Amino acid sequence: MRQFTDSEALSGIVPEALGAGVRVVRVDRLRGGSKKGVYRVHTSGSRAASVIVYSWAEAEDFWPAAEAIDPAHPFAHASGLAPFLAAQRRLDGLGVRVPGVLLADDSRRRYPADVAVVEDIAGGTLEALLETDPARASHALNELAAMLDLMHQQHSQHYGRVDVLERGDKASGDSCEQLVLERAVEDLAEAAERDPGIGSAAAPLHVRLEELATRVAPRTQHGLIHGELGPDHVLVDASGHPVLIDIEGLMFFDVEWEHVFLRLRFGDRYPALSRPGLDPARLDLYMLAMRLSLVAGPLRLLDGDFPHRTVMREIAEHNAKEALALLVQ
Structure with missing residues (x-):
């Protein structure tokens, strides 16, 4: 049984991104992701009513383990904080709109996986x-x-x-x-x-x-x-x-x-x-x-x-x- 994240697990990382007075009031796991977990985190005590959290925990990746492939291959499994940040920097630098990054952490001290807290774009797809x-x-x-x-x-x-x-x-x-x-x-x-x-x-x-x-x-x-x-x-x-x-x-x-x-x-x-x-x-x-x-x-x-x-x-x-x-x- 896969174990996903919850309010308690996110109660450290989200205030780190938004400020010490911020409290997590609800977490919704968004449907559709197959390589990472995507969560809408509703907060109080912040100007941002909600943020999005990307979690690259192993349990969030539904793809079966593939045979060894060169990670530099263009069609290798493209998932993780490093490729996300590189892509976000490149597109933002070009003026192509992407969600703003509020916090990125690969230390695993506050959260048990690589994680990013980003701007919540509330307008839908x-x-x-x-x-x-x-x-x-x-x-x-x-x-x-x-x-x-x-x-x-x-x-x-x-x-x-x-x-x-x-x-x-x-x-x-x-x-x-x-x-x-x-x-x-x-x-x-x-x-x-x-x-x-x-x-x-x-x-x-x-x-x-x-x-x-x-x-x-x-x-x-x-x-x-x-x-x-x-x-x-x-x-x-x-x-x-x-x-x-x-x-x-x-x-x-x-x-x-x-x-x-x-x-x-x-x-x-x-x-x-x-x-x-x-x-x-x-x-x-x-x-x-x-x-x-x-x-x-x-x-x-x-x-x-x-x-x-x-x-x-x-x-x-x-x-x-x-x-x-x-x-x-």
Whole structure:
């Protein structure tokens, strides 16, 4: 049985962030996280009625232990205080809105895990706003597009997560497209064992991946991407401005990888985020790779005790169908 945090555990760390007179009155564990715990902490005695606490405790990570992988690999498990802080500094320095950090602590003296106390953006997600207030959401979506333009125009000859590059390490692999191909082949093998439809088409899917990879020309410049940017990873503040969250995977990589994910997650609203000049060969390879990742990943998560099982199963089933559909295009 997993043990999550509570008011008592947070009664030391939150007053440290907000002041000695602050008292924790209620703690709500927010739904959705699979790598870290996210808590809304309601307080008294502070100008901030609530704050958000990120907890990177082992019990908060629902992903099954994977085989050893180079932690500098762009697709390594992106979780932890160090990648969060590196991403927060980089985006804040660019003027891209992210929650402000009130306290970050990896000492484990006041709390039994790496932890961060951050600003509570109380306006809800862009995903919810798109349904409840499309006009207001449209303004936020246009501002998000401008934020992404700014990020994608930040260039580096090296690819890799921001925290990896900041500490002077080199990311694994020879190129973005090679890394994506290798990951897609692994995801295909894993998905083929678990999904009958993918299993029956494993050979032609493998051939298709290799064929698409041969069409991709070399590239020496990479943009700054979020890496997993759906409308649920964008909050909207009280003034209607978008705020990026779940930023630990921030990295320099092919911007086509970002755009494929944006297209899948924003659906009919993606045209507001689409941009000219994207490489069609990369888009084709990355779309099939992303579909396979969204089959293998959710099924892997279901090997453990992740609580929201129906939605993960639906994601895997939907993307298996979409991956198979790409064979006939």
